Amino acid sequence: MRNLTTIIQSIDQIFASFIFLPMCFILYCRFFPSRERNKRTCIFYRVCIILVILFLLRYFCDKFIFTAVNYPRFTDSGLFPLIQAIFYPEV
Numbered sequence: 125m126r127n128l129t130t131i132i133q134s135i136d137q138i139f140a141s142f143i144f145l146p147m148c149f150i151l152y153c154r155f156f157p158s159r160e161r162n163k164r165t166c167i168f169y170r171v172c173i174i175l176v177i178l179f180l181l182r183y184f185c186d187k188f189i190f191t192a193v194n195y196p197r198f199t200d201s202g203l204f205p206l207i208q209a210i211f212y213p214e215v
Contacts, residue, residue, distance in 0.1 A: 147172075
C-alpha cells in the first residue's frame with residue numbers, strides 16, 4: 125500500500141509539473157490559428173483541453189474542498205487512502 129501511495133503522489137507531481145505543455149499548445153492554437161488542421165491535431169487539442177480541465181478541477185479540490193479544516197470529514201470515507209495520497213501527503 126505504501127508503494128501505491130508513492131506512485132500516486134509521483135504521478136500527481138509529474139502531472140502538476142508538466143501541465144504547462146498542454147496549456148502552451150492550447151495558447152499556440154488560439155493565437156496562431158492555422159487554416160488547415162488535420163484530424164490528429166484536433167484530437168490532440170481536445171486531449172489538451174481535457175488535461176487542463178482535470179488540472180483545474182484538481183486544483184479547485186485541493187484549495188477549497190480537501191483542506192485541513194475538512195480533514196476529519198474524509199477519514200471515514202472508503203476512498204480515503206487515495207484522497208490522502210493526493211491531497212494530504214504530509215499527514
